[in-house]
Amino acid sequence: MKDRREFLKTAATGAVLLGSQSKFSLAAGMLDQHAESAKSKVVIARDAALHNAGGQLDEKRVIALLDKAIAAYTGNDHPVEAWKHLVPVGKTIGLKTNGLGGKGISTHLALVLAVCERLQQAGVKPGNIVVWDRNARDLEACGLTINTDPSKVRVFGSDVSGYEDQAQSFGTASVHFSKILTRECDMVIGLPILKDHSMAGVTFAMKNMYGVVQKPQELHASGCNPSVADLNAIPTVREKVRFTIGDAMASVYDGGPGFHPERLWQPNALIVGEDRVAVDHTAWQMLERKRAEEGMPTFEAAGRPPRYIATAADAAHKLGFDDPARIHLHEV
């Protein structure tokens, strides 16, 4: 890890600025649900050896797992070329982590560093990468160090940027966004960590957006439904948050969103896709299978089904597909 950390610090002048535009053309969060044959692609990439017998993450394997996931998603086996298709040139890319669960169950540092490395190799200037979350504590929980020096990858929270004075709304959600989302980032890649959630059932791609608003506690009623869907349907989120690289390398299948080591589990996987609804549906099913293996009730039986996923797919929100028939799940 030391080498990659050094890379982040020293790559400030090493990046090659690309002259061409992104060819992959991410959907800007606007899915064409009118196309009846349309399907959303979701990749689950796994590495059974990601954790050793003692449960320790082999950090050196994480970038290879990321490459595997991105190659499967883009169809391009060359990691750097694949990334060039994913991100726009000359723009600022935000990486929204999730460190709320503390050191035990937060987005893994190795994944953040791997994404930063590939972004820079794909031509994104270090200072045009912003790793962010609610505050310094959440970022430090991921093992990150705060940095606002624009010659390096920037790492800071909304406690530094502040929030917009003007609220934005959709449905039940009326929120003040972090200025990192509204003013710093042209595009955001979500890096959530898969967790059980005591109210929402599941927290992953869409629920991670609670960390971009000033008062997320106001969005927790009724199992966070329809608030999660409403929040993601606000144009600022819908259009800027365009890709998810979901950390399912470790997860808690019960007792979340806090860290409950007795319910810790290592799926050793990344779940990636543009369609946040399809990604969440896939992640939800992964958690359901694990709970069934452990003899635990379904989320429905436990009284906290993640209904916001279906809401996000409905005609009012059109954020993506939750119908398995319309999800092209590719497991590698």
Added chain:
Amino acid sequence: MKFSLKSWMFGALLIAVVAGAAVSGCKKSKVNPFPGSGAVSGWEKSSETRVFAAKDLWQYIDGDAEQYISAGVVSTSTSDYKFQGQLEAVVDVHTMGDAAGARKILETGLSKDAKIVQLGDQGIAFAQSVTFRKGASLVRIVAYESTPDAQQALLALAHGVEAKL
């Protein structure tokens, strides 16, 4: 000896002020449940204590806050610890409105694989965590990694916290 109404009222006011000051003084002498570095063998208190009122608890534990609020949490204090310079852990002390609230939260975490331990009014342990309640306090101690001696170390720290409650 005659007392006028005015002097009687003054006396009553004086008693009220003294009583109020005494109550206020009691409030200030709240216990600090966090053992200092070295107070429990091998354990070092590695952060400042952070305190969250019930209304701000979401800042610390997001959606988990709701179950504590519905059980009557008054405040939550938390501090990081380190055992022998390596094993990191966090101690959360939830001050509930009453013992029933503490019991409600603890019993939510009861499962077949929980080991019952003698701590406070009721305690349970797993390989990497210890939870117990004592009166209106609910204490949860969690280690961030699994080591052979983690549970014993956590139990020692838990006893250190219990002794201060």
